[in-house]
Amino acid sequence: MSQSNSETTEIQLVVFKLGSEEYGVPITQVQEINRLMTPTKIPQAPPFVEGIINLRGKIIPVIDLKKRFGLTLADHTANTRIIVINIGENTVGVIVDAVTEVLRLSTAALEPPPPMISSISVDYLKGVGKVGERLLILLDLDKILSDKEKEQLSASEACAGNTNKA
Structure with a gap:
């Protein structure tokens, strides 16, 4: 019934802005998008971890992606959002x-990231998508946290969720 072949596969992306750059993440890893709420600070958390939030009874760590990637910080606005994403076994909020949108992108429009596409390390990138005249930087969510950082966040969630030390 379908007339498309395997080369015209599409991915669906949630598109967001960090500064003037546009980024995309697979919608399959996005749980929800929320207005910014003030996270509760966690002692001894990495500098890019803003704290934790209680999302319908579940404790979720919140990461500021601009801090994580070493980008210029700016004040939060009415448009600032927390995207709740799944990274492996972890659920994390990213500020x-x-x-800006949810869009479908043909995998034919994807290219591997060039070494110096942005101020973000290529380690965090999956590729670059071409959307008309726009370039969309695709993040590899599984790599934005190291294994050690994932363990730290899991421990923080455990400490916040109960009084036992992790």
């Missing part, structure tokens, strides 16, 4: 400047 972004604005969520």
Whole structure:
């Protein structure tokens, strides 16, 4: 019934802004998008971890992606959002400047990231998508946290969720 072949596969992306750059993450890893709420600070957390939030009874660590990637910080606005994403076994909130759209992108429009596409390390990138005249930087969510950082966040959630030390 379908006339498309395997080369015209599409991915669906949630597109957001950090500064003037546009980024995309697979919608399959996005749980929800929320307005910014003030996270509760966690002692001894990495500098890019803003704290934790209680999302319908579940404790979720919140990461500021601009801090994580070493980008210029700016004040939060009415458009600032927390995107709740799944990274492996972890559910994490990431603070972004604005969520702009959800779009479908043909995998034929994807290219591997060039070494110096942005101020973000290529380690965090999956590729670059071409959307008309726009370039969309695709993040590899599984790599934005190291294994050690994932363990630290899991421990923080455990400590916040109960009084036992992790």
